[in-house]
Amino acid sequence: MITFNKPYLSGKETDYIKEAVSNLKISGDGIFTKKCHQFFQDRYGFKKALLTTSCTDALEMAAILLDIKEGDEVIAPSFTFVSTVNAFVLRGAKIVFVDSSTEHPNMDVDAIEPLINHRTKAIVVVHYAGVACDMDRVMDIADKHSLFVVEDAAQAIDSFYKGRALGSIGHLGAFSFHETKNIISGEGGMLIVNDERLINRAEIIREKGTNRSAFFRGEVDKYGWVDIGSSFLPSDIIAAFLFAQLENIDRIQKRRLQIWELYFEQLTCLIDKGVGLPMLPIYASNNAHMFYLVCESLEQRTKLIAYLKEQDMHAVFHYLSLHKSPYYKAKHDGRDLPNSDAFTDRLIRLPMYYELTNDDVIKITKRILAFYDI
Numbered sequence: 001m002i003t004f005n006k007p008y009l010s011g012k013e014t015d016y017i018k019e020a021v022s023n024l025k026i027s028g029d030g031i032f033t034k035k036c037h038q039f040f041q042d043r044y045g046f047k048k049a050l051l052t053t054s055c056t057d058a059l060e061m062a063a064i065l066l067d068i069k070e071g072d073e074v075i076a077p078s079f080t081f082v083s084t085v086n087a088f089v090l091r092g093a094k095i096v097f098v099d100s101s102t103e104h105p106n107m108d109v110d111a112i113e114p115l116i117n118h119r120t121k122a123i124v125v126v127h128y129a130g131v132a133c134d135m136d137r138v139m140d141i142a143d144k145h146s147l148f149v150v151e152d153a154a155q156a157i158d159s160f161y162k163g164r165a166l167g168s169i170g171h172l173g174a175f176s177f178h179e180t181k182n183i184i185s186g187e188g189g190m191l192i193v194n195d196e197r198l199i200n201r202a203e204i205i206r207e208k209g210t211n212r213s214a215f216f217r218g219e220v221d222k223y224g225w226v227d228i229g230s231s232f233l234p235s236d237i238i239a240a241f242l243f244a245q246l247e248n249i250d251r252i253q254k255r256r257l258q259i260w261e262l263y264f265e266q267l268t269c270l271i272d273k274g275v276g277l278p279m280l281p282i283y284a285s286n287n288a289h290m291f292y293l294v295c296e297s298l299e300q301r302t303k304l305i306a307y308l309k310e311q312d313m314h315a316v317f318h319y320l321s322l323h324k325s326p327y328y329k330a331k332h333d334g335r336d337l338p339n340s341d342a343f344t345d346r347l348i349r350l351p352m353y354y355e356l357t358n359d360d361v362i363k364i365t366k367r368i369l370a371f372y373d374i
């Protein structure tokens with residue numbers, strides 16, 4: 001059986017966990033958390049990195065930080081994971097969904113501006129498959145209308161827009177280290193704060209609404225309740241696991257890219273059969289988070305998934321357009337979002353993980369080509 005995903009252990013995860021445990025400082029913001037923060041800030045130029053227990057939590061922190069409240073509107077893609085928008089719905093916002101572009105699941109940047117009105121507070125972009133949205137254009141629109149930009153960079157670690165790290169461009173960025181991502185800690189995430197005005201408050205929100213972080217740095221002589229917040233920081237045990245992964249990020253990324261390129265090379269000929277392959281705009285890098293195809297129809301995709309399953313190969317689909325979800329359908333303003341629906345019906349993700357061998361990839365691609373009579 002070739003599974004869809006297999007979490008990769010780079011070697012030192014349990015050693016570092018043991019070390020964290022023997023340090024006897026296993027709550028949040030211990031030695032390994034600090035090492036992870038430093039790593040991210042040095043390598044990617046993030047102003048402030050703050051580990052969280054998930055990307056979902058990082059997005060919830062973002063919504064609190066931006067003072068999202070009842071009556072506010074947030075513009076976001078429909079073709080994404082629920083957490084991208086649920087975080088803002090929790091604060092009372094209305095989500096105004098944008099369609100995907102025709103050639104890529106990322107949001108259609110041309111469709112953003114007509115959706116802006118005096119209630120609009122933020123634009124949340126999702127770098128689907130780790131491929132950058134056109135951030136210069138998004139930031140220009142946001143500047144013009146005084147909006148905040150949050151990058152849902154859950155899938156976008158070690159990926160770049162015109163040479164700038166994703167997550168470093170918007171006012172805020174959110175990453176995931178869930179076991180299905182490139183770099184993992186089981187569950188885990190990170191909030192990036194690039195807007196300096198928001199750093200202080202981000203630390204407070206992450207520490208249950210207290211100024212504990214400033215207290216530990218000796219900046220205030222007592223700490224107390226100064227704002228709303230929650231417990232968003234992970235145990236240092238999680239950070240220990242994550243740091244072992246970060247030390248191997250170049251090796252992990254290199255292998256994932258080899259796998260991605262092998263898929264691409266083997267499957268390019270499917271274009272003649274009307275099947276879509278991943279599209280990388282010139283401004284975007286590839287972090288090999290995902291390899292997907294876009295089938296001609298829902299029926300074709302259903303058959304392809306079943307066909308691969310018969311050969312013990314596990315391919316999957318996602319996402320389901322959020323504007324048509326049971327929870328949001330009635331709240332959506334009724335606009336059709338045909339490209340989001342097309343990716344909902346037709347996109348298929350192929351197995352992608354560090355330990356997938358070249359032989360595995362060839363086995364899978366041979367089957368896919370056979371399915372299309374090539």
Ligand SMILES: *Cc1c(COP(=O)(O)O)cnc(C)c1O
Binds near residue numbers: 056177189
């Ligand atoms: C994985 C993912 C999330 C959620 O990440 P968690 O760490 O599981 O909370 C959010 N947005 C996108 C686009 C994702 O792919």
